Each structure stands twice: as C-alpha cells, then as structure tokens.
Amino acid sequence: MTAPTLEFWYEFASTYSYPAAMRVEDVARDLGVRVEWRPFLLGPLFLEQQGLHDSPFNVVKEKGDYMWRDLQRVCEEQGLPLEKPSQFPRNSLLPARLALVGAEQGWIAAFSRAVYEAEFAHDQDISDPAVLRPLLARAGADPEAALEAAGSEPVKARLKAHVEDAKARGLFGAPSFLTSDGELFWGNDRLEQAVQWAARSALTDA
Amino acid sequence: MTAPTLEFWYEFASTYSYPAAMRVEDVARDLGVRVEWRPFLLGPLFLEQQGLHDSPFNVVKEKGDYMWRDLQRVCEEQGLPLEKPSQFPRNSLLPARLALVGAEQGWIAAFSRAVYEAEFAHDQDISDPAVLRPLLARAGADPEAALEAAGSEPVKARLKAHVEDAKARGLFGAPSFLTSDGELFWGNDRLEQAVQWAARSALTDA
Numbered sequence: 001m002t003a004p005t006l007e008f009w010y011e012f013a014s015t016y017s018y019p020a021a022m023r024v025e026d027v028a029r030d031l032g033v034r035v036e037w038r039p040f041l042l043g044p045l046f047l048e049q050q051g052l053h054d055s056p057f058n059v060v061k062e063k064g065d066y067m068w069r070d071l072q073r074v075c076e077e078q079g080l081p082l083e084k085p086s087q088f089p090r091n092s093l094l095p096a097r098l099a100l101v102g103a104e105q106g107w108i109a110a111f112s113r114a115v116y117e118a119e120f121a122h123d124q125d126i127s128d129p130a131v132l133r134p135l136l137a138r139a140g141a142d143p144e145a146a147l148e149a150a151g152s153e154p155v156k157a158r159l160k161a162h163v164e165d166a167k168a169r170g171l172f173g174a175p176s177f178l179t180s181d182g183e184l185f186w187g188n189d190r191l192e193q194a195v196q197w198a199a200r201s202a203l204t205d206a
Numbered sequence: 207m208t209a210p211t212l213e214f215w216y217e218f219a220s221t222y223s224y225p226a227a228m229r230v231e232d233v234a235r236d237l238g239v240r241v242e243w244r245p246f247l248l249g250p251l252f253l254e255q256q257g258l259h260d261s262p263f264n265v266v267k268e269k270g271d272y273m274w275r276d277l278q279r280v281c282e283e284q285g286l287p288l289e290k291p292s293q294f295p296r297n298s299l300l301p302a303r304l305a306l307v308g309a310e311q312g313w314i315a316a317f318s319r320a321v322y323e324a325e326f327a328h329d330q331d332i333s334d335p336a337v338l339r340p341l342l343a344r345a346g347a348d349p350e351a352a353l354e355a356a357g358s359e360p361v362k363a364r365l366k367a368h369v370e371d372a373k374a375r376g377l378f379g380a381p382s383f384l385t386s387d388g389e390l391f392w393g394n395d396r397l398e399q400a401v402q403w404a405a406r407s408a409l410t411d412a
Contacts, residue, residue, distance in 0.1 A: 172268035
C-alpha cells in the first residue's frame with residue numbers, strides 16, 4: 001500500500017497559507033500522509049471569479065482589518081512570529097516558479113517555508129532575487145541555477161498549468177487541500193480535517 | 207463576580223450561523239459564559255462594504271459550491287440534519303424582528319434555533335408567518351402577540367440599530383462573536399475560541 005497523499009495548494013502572497021505551510025508536513029507525517037506541494041497564483045482566479053484586481057482583504061477594508069488581527073491570534077497559537085508586511089500582497093510570481101524547480105529537485109518544502117518566514121516574519125520582498133538567493137541556499141538549492149531554471153519556458157508553462165488546474169478543480173482561495181478522491185478543503189482551519197480525510201480514504205481504498 | 211458574556215451576532219439567512227446557533231449555548235455553558243443573542247441583517251453590510259446585492263455565495267459560484275459541500279461536512283460532524291434550501295438566501299427580516307421580541311421575553315434562543323431548523327433541516331420559508339407561528343409557540347411565545355410586536359416601530363428601530371452597531375464594530379459576516387473587551391471573532395470555526403476568550407478575559411478582570 002502506497003502512502004496516501006494530500007495536495008497542498010498555496011500562494012506565496014496568501015496570509016493564511018503561512019501558518020498552513022509551516023505545519024502541514026508535521027500534521028501529515030503524524031497520520032502517514034504524504035504532502036504534494038502545489039504552488040499557484042491567486043490573482044488570475046480572483047480576477048476571473050470575482051472581478052478583483054487586488055486582494056479581497058484590500059478591497060473590503062473590514063475583512064482586511066479582521067484578517068490581520070485573526071492572523072495574529074492564529075500565529076500566536078501556533079508559536080509563529082508575525083510582522084505585518086509593509087506591502088501586501090507581495091508579488092509571488094518568482095518564488096512560485098522557483099518552488100516548481102524545487103519540486104523537481106526535492107527542496108520545495110524547505111524553500112517554501114523559508115519564503116513564508118521571509119515575508120511574514122521578516123517583512124522581506126519575496127520577489128527580489130537578492131532576498132531569495134540565501135533562502136534557496138538554505139533549502140539546499142544552487143541559487144543561480146535555480147533562478148535560471150525559474151525563468152525557463154517549461155517552468156513558466158508549468159505554473160500556468162497549475163493555475164488552470166486550480167480553476168478546473170474548483171479552487172477559489174488559498175490555502176486549499178485536495179484529496180485523491182477529489183474532496184476540497186479551503187483554509188488553514190481545514191488543514192487537520194483534510195489530512196484526516198486523506199488518511200481515512202486511503203484506508204477505505206486498501 | 208458576574209458571569210462573563212459573549213455577544214453572538216447571527217443572521218437567519220446565513221448558512222454557517224445554523225451550526226453555530228445550535229451549539230453556542232452548550233459550549234458557553236461549559237465555560238460559564240452567558241450568551242447574548244444579537245440578530246442582525248447582513249444585506250445592508252454586504253451592500254455597503256462590498257457593493258453586493260446578493261449573498262457572496264451566489265455571486266461567486268465557486269465559493270457557493272464549496273460552501274454547500276463544506277456545510278454538509280460541518281453538519282455531519284455536529285450531527286445536524288441539513289437539507290439545502292430551495293431558495294437561498296431566505297428573507298430573514300421577519301424572524302429577525304421576532305427574535306428581538308423574544309430577547310425581551312426570554313425565548314430568543316429557543317426561537318432562533320427553531321428558525322434555523324425550519325430553514326436548513328426542513329427547507330421551510332422563514333419569512334412566512336404560517337411557518338413561524340408554530341415555531342413561536344414551541345419556543346414559549348404567544349404567536350399572535352409576538353407577530354404584532356414584531357411589526358411595531360420600536361422593534362423595527364431596534365433591528366436597524368443592531369445593523370448600525372454591527373457596522374460600527376467591524377462586523378462583515380455571520381456568525382460573529384464579540385467579547386466584552388472588544389475582540390471580534392468571525393465564523394462558526396471561531397466559536398470555541400471566542401467562548402474561551404470571553405471566559406479568560408473575565409478571569410483577568412476579576
């Protein structure tokens with residue numbers, strides 16, 4: 001029996017993806033579930049589905065005010081540092097492409113966590129190669145080779161395909177979780193439930 | 207020391223207010239917290255804050271599809287029956303006014319739960335006095351007197367004041383919870399946390 005898998009769909013500009021990314025591997029490991037990291041971009045979905053050119057948290061002030069306070073509570077509970085980014089949302093295109101390179105080379109999880117820390121704990125600009133280089137090195141990648149690969153056509157095409165796949169499978173926000181039997185869970189609050197679902201449905205298949 | 211209180215802000219047309227309304231008293235009682243039921247209307251907030259003339263779950267199809275599936279999972283976990291209403295959202299003006307009458311007469315909680323059951327377990331039209339009369343009677347009210355009071359100017363004005371109060375205090379959705387120290391929690395998923403916050407802040411005050 002192969003290990004059950006859970007697709008973890010995340011966007012580097014998404015606030016609630018931060019606490020989810022920091023613990024998804026731990027929660028999944030406890031239940032024997034393998035995590036497939038799926039970076040994507042929310043911008044095209046927000047535009048197509050909601051006609052939005054900005055984060056809903058900027059468009060609706062009340063939602064944004066609440067989200068920052070709630071995120072603070074969530075991070076405190078999880079023991080995560082949080083510094084509200086001086087720019088929100090950050091441009092997440094380059095780190096998303098880099099993560100796809102990391103998916104092939106085995107450092108996607110470590111790199112993704114490092115990007116979230118840089119963004120939400122240290123208020124760094126995650127679209128800046130100078131910020132990303134040390135994060136790549138720390139994750140075990142060759143920074144220059146990874147940056148070059150991230151600019152290649154196959155990687156660009158793969159990210160576009162991820163976005164199309166997200167749309168086709170009903171995603172509208174991040175983080176989201178998809179099980180192998182097609183169950184969708186949205187939000188950091190659903191992480192545990194999604195992992196349990198993945199573990200349980202694998203037992204039923206066996 | 208008086209019991210700590212938690213304001214429970216709910217909208218009868220709101221789907222996630224249903225599982226929240228059905229258990230808020232039980233969760234609060236376990237921690238010695240008193241619940242103040244605050245019916246309000248989301249329509250004016252959606253219009254003013256988001257420019258929406260309909261539920262966001264109808265405006266954004268992907269969100270709506272997900273919500274109905276997620277609500278089903280939530281209700282299953284809580285052991286609550288769910289039948290997707292044939293009309294969504296229902297007009298909630300009359301039950302909201304009736305609930306305010308019930309707040310004065312001590313039957314608001316029982317009546318509110320009965321309305322949610324009628325709407326989400328039995329697909330009944332909660333704007334219809336013929337549907338509401340037996341619910342009122344079951345909650346211990348005099349149905350005709352309550353319906354007459356619900357149409358009075360003071361009750362209408364009180365509901366408007368609730369909506370204004372909700373706006374002024376940063377609400378943008380339902381269910382929402384407000385503690386006496388001004389902490390806002392949004393969503394059925396935050397019910398337990400809100401009750402814990404209310405219980406804890408009362409201890410700190412004491």
